[in-house]
Amino acid sequence: MTAFVLVHGAWHGGWCWVRVAERLRRAGHRVLTPTLTGLGDRAHLLSPAIDLDTHIADIVGVLEAEELTGVVLCGHSYAGMVVTGVADRIPDRIAALVYLDAYVPKDGQAARDLRLAEMNAQTDRLVAERGEGWWVPPRSAESLGMMRAEDRAWVDRRCTPHPYATMTQPVRLSGAWATVKTKVYIKAVDHRRSPFDSFAEAARTDPAWRHVGIECGHDVMIDRPDALADTLLGI
Secondary structure (H helix, E strand, C coil), X not given: CCEEEEECCCCCCHHHHHHHHHHHHHCCCEEECCCXXXXXXXXXXXXXXXXXXXXXXXXXXXXXXXXXXXXXEEEECCXXXXXXXXXXXXXXXXXXXXXXXXXXXXXXXXXHHHCCHHHHHHHHHHHHHCCCCCEECCCCCHHHCCCCHHHHHHHHHHCCCEECHHHHCCCCCCCHHHHCCEEEEEEECCCCCCCCHHXXXXXXXCCCEEEEEECCCCCHHHHCHHHHHHHHHHC
């Protein structure tokens, strides 16, 4: 039995993994889908004080409290920042590090540093006009390239504002995260104008990484849960 810890991206919550988690559990594995502070079922905790360190501490706390080792740790989108920070702090607990259409930061980089300039300009405007200067309104499911109308309606209902400080705080890394033996990058092939293309290409050409492409939009765990579960089980 393997322990999978699946970490959601911006605006989402642990709810977004339900389809993948069901498939992994049917295969006999333990699956945790924690919700980051201030999001999803923890949206009541949203505050300007939440930053990237908060979210890294959330997941470190889960692994330590559950006494998990040999973990497959998967981060989607923004959570690439989170899982990198987690793996840098407790690499001995992690057997495989999986980036699902996600950022792969270097020391001193913030998520904002890794986004397209036009995305940052749009986000700054939304934060100023609608987010009280400190939270980011959710993106629409349609803009994420989601395939099915019923899924778009579900995601739009469930997404919540995201604390902007998590995107502007630089991650601090010693480099220990890179010692995790198995590193996998899963690219959402149909995600257009993506800030993640450069990370996927770097993984594709690096023999220390495995690269997998899944044909769908950005929310792979919702659009293609079978393909994603099969990929995770293959790890």
